[in-house]
Amino acid sequence: xxxxxKVSDLPEGSxxxxxxxxxxxxxxxxxxxxxxxxxxxxxxxTDLGLGFVLENRVICPLHLSQFxxxxxxxxxxxxxxxxxxxxxKIQGETIFVEV
Ligand code: FES
Numbered sequence: 569x570x571x572x573x574k575v576s577d578l579p580e581g582s583x584x585x586x587x588x589x590x591x592x593x594x595x596x597x598x599x600x601x602x603x604x605x606x607x608x609x610x611x612x613x614t615d616l617g618l619g620f621v622l623e624n625r626v627i628c629p630l631h632l633s634q635f636x637x638x639x640x641x642x643x644x645x646x647x648x649x650x651x652x653x654x655x656x657k658i659q660g661e662t663i664f665v666e667v
Pocket of ligand 1: 609610611612613614628629630631632633645646647
């Protein structure tokens with residue numbers, strides 16, 4: 569598990585991209601539940617940290633594929649490959665991710 573960021577820096581409804589051990593990861597806080605998926609779109613390697621949150625999904629800023637932030641599942645083309653999902657643990661004020 570690698571320390572990623574403070575819980576207080578990830579307000580409810582927000583996303584934030586971090587680089588951990590050379591992996592670009594997207595953290596999300598959905599209704600107080602923190603999740604982590606790959607932060608790179610599986611279509612053309614766009615940074616999903618620049619995307620938009622809609623309910624429990626992130627929308628890629630380039631071609632608008634949507635991914636479920638909890639499962640990584642891809643919801644619509646042009647992307648067809650889901651995002652990798654990472655385990656998360658909260659300890660005290662810190663979010664840890666299993667990379
Ligand atoms: S780069 Fe994300 S949908 Fe094309």
